[in-house]
Amino acid sequence: MINYTQHKLWERELIFKDQHKDLPQGNYAILWEDPAEPNEPAKVTRPSPTWLAMAMHGGILPPVDVYHVLREDEERDGFIRHTRGHLLHQTPPVDAMTEEEAMEYLVMKDLPPRVWRDYKGNRSILKIVPVNLVPTDRAHRNAWKIKQEAA
Amino acid sequence: MSTIQAANISDGTDAVGTEYVINGSAKAWVNFNGTGTVSIRDSLNYSSISDLGVGDYSLSFSSNFSNSVYSSPYGCSSFGILTDGRFLSYTSSGYSTDFRRSNNGDSQDVTDCFMSNFGDLA
Numbered sequence: 407m408i409n410y411t412q413h414k415l416w417e418r419e420l421i422f423k424d425q426h427k428d429l430p431q432g433n434y435a436i437l438w439e440d441p442a443e444p445n446e447p448a449k450v451t452r453p454s455p456t457w458l459a460m461a462m463h464g465g466i467l468p469p470v471d472v473y474h475v476l477r478e479d480e481e482r483d484g485f486i487r488h489t490r491g492h493l494l495h496q497t498p499p500v501d502a503m504t505e506e507e508a509m510e511y512l513v514m515k516d517l518p519p520r521v522w523r524d525y526k527g528n529r530s531i532l533k534i535v536p537v538n539l540v541p542t543d544r545a546h547r548n549a550w551k552i553k554q555e556a557a
Numbered sequence: 558m559s560t561i562q563a564a565n566i567s568d569g570t571d572a573v574g575t576e577y578v579i580n581g582s583a584k585a586w587v588n589f590n591g592t593g594t595v596s597i598r599d600s601l602n603y604s605s606i607s608d609l610g611v612g613d614y615s616l617s618f619s620s621n622f623s624n625s626v627y628s629s630p631y632g633c634s635s636f637g638i639l640t641d642g643r644f645l646s647y648t649s650s651g652y653s654t655d656f657r658r659s660n661n662g663d664s665q666d667v668t669d670c671f672m673s674n675f676g677d678l679a
Contacts, residue, residue, distance in 0.1 A: 480624075516651070544593065548610050
């Protein structure tokens with residue numbers, strides 16, 4: 407049993423990839439709209455197969471709060487380079503997640519907080535859906551919007 | 558994983574500083590399909606891809622770079638159509654790109670895109 411905590415985060419992925427080949431695509435996608443760009447089409451986010459497998463393995467990824475700390479540091483005036491990168495490597499990693507939990511983690515890691523935390527409007531702007539519900543025909547890609555539930 | 562600490566690497570004739578090897582190695586790479594339902598085929602140090610619209614993508618790292626000053630050489634194909642890629646925004650956690658047809662500037666999805674990233678990790 408590999409103890410990933412002895413390694414930096416990026417080393418953990420190298421070790422994990424060496425042990426896990428040909429990982430499958432995830433079953434879910436994140437659909438979201440950016441309230442800062444209301445005229446832009448809906449966006450679709452999908453995880454890297456390696457990242458998803460690491461999330462579901464457990465003991466590798468740091469708590470998502472660590473990424474928020476780094477984001478806040480980077481948004482400060484005068485930011486030059488991260489001085490708290492050690493949080494990625496030294497914070498005790500999170501346990502194994504289900505695929506659904508991993509997608510929720512990914513929302514908080516890779517989507518802007520204005521989408522998942524700050525939005526107070528009535529429109530449904532964020533959904534995690536089975537990937538087979540995402541259109542594959544891109545003929546009208548720039549007109550995609552998230553279907554709103556009937557009131 | 559064991560660690561070898563050395564200032565230089567040599568084959569007995571030529572030597573190179575270990576820093577050159579470390580700093581010259583890609584810290585992240587990705588192979589993605591930007592058509593249909595977008596997907597990452599394989600990657601290192603990438604957590605996700607976002608399809609933002611025709612020819613527009615954002616990509617996020619698993620392990621942040623130390624800042625937004627890193628290099629991202631790439632190669633992409635678009636159904637055989639010549640495209641130009643632009644990098645629209647960089648942060649230590651990822652970046653967004655925009656691909657357009659070289660002949661008329663229209664947005665263009667890419668079928669096969671290969672990117673790598675060089676720089677310092679946080």
